[in-house]
Amino acid sequence: MNSKLLLAAVAATLVTAPGAALAQRAPAATIVVVDTARVYRDCNACRTAATNLQGQLTSAQQRAQTLGQQLQTEQASLQTAVAALKGKDPDAALKGRITAFQQRQQNAQQELARLQTNIQSTQANVTRQIDAKIGPIYQQVMTTRGANMAVDVGATLASAAGLDVTNDVLAALNSQLPSVSVTPLPQQAQPQGR
Template sequence: MKTRIAAALIAATALAAPAMAQRAPATVAIVINTDRIYRDCNACRTAQTQLQSQVTALRTRQQTLEGQLRPEGQAIQTAVNALAGKQPDAALQNRVKAFQQKQDQANQELQRGQQNIQSIQANVVRQINERLQPVINQVMTQKGANLAVDEGSTLAHSQATDATNDVLAALNTALPAVSLTPLPQQAQPQQQTPQGR
């Protein structure tokens, strides 16, 4: 009896295995060079040019601030060195404090500028990604593919599977431009203060 049940289970398993294997469709893959997409899409190139001008402006501002602060810092250092280890008077101490405040303000300004540029870059990438995935799905459907792979993840592929030009053309249509604004700030929940009775 046990032998018949075991034989029946083995036979059922043997019949089910080919049926399961037939259910999975054959893989039809397309390959996409996403580095090229992010570099060459029309909106990407425009954004890169505009971001580069903001980076250049921030560098220029940094050089200007350094040029303004350097002579004052050197003058203060000369005055401190002239004391030969003696305690600086109140006027020199005030100059040092005022200079440090100017340095702090300059550093904060530059840091805000850098954070702003990084936020704009992140927002540009977010906008591209929002449009890129539907475009890839569209190209997959057009080509009858059920798998899309980034070119950087492949060891080798034939040129016939490369769909980068199709994705690039579709993305240029779907995303003619991007907004060069910082990422939207998440709404901060307002803390509720307990009301007095």
């Protein structure tokens, strides 16, 4: 009977020992928190880029307003001319004006779409440049603070003030990335058709 108990104890040890050994190998978590929204909002390069992007957006909005006013004026003139016909077909000159208006309207839509795409591409390029620098900075700050995990402050329920390394990340980012290129992403080479 004792041999059966001994055998059962050895079997139980073998079953639980690997799990216990694995649990003992994982290091204790040493965590720091970063307010990434603040980093992206307050870094020097981020502020400069945001100001530039806002200027581009304002310019695009002004262009859209100008084009819209021009098209509305022309459309009203055409509607008046068509209404004066009282159901009759427009003559060649009016048809030409209508066709030209439709072309200007299409050109305006394409121009505004290009402006919007350009702004979105520029924003993506700014973000790409910051992201390329910030990953290594997180690692650097974690190493300096002896941490093995960094968590966004928005993903935590609560944390002690001493765990917040946002100022360290901001200082390093400002030092390593004083400015960014506020231009659209480089165009990808298009594959050649055969």
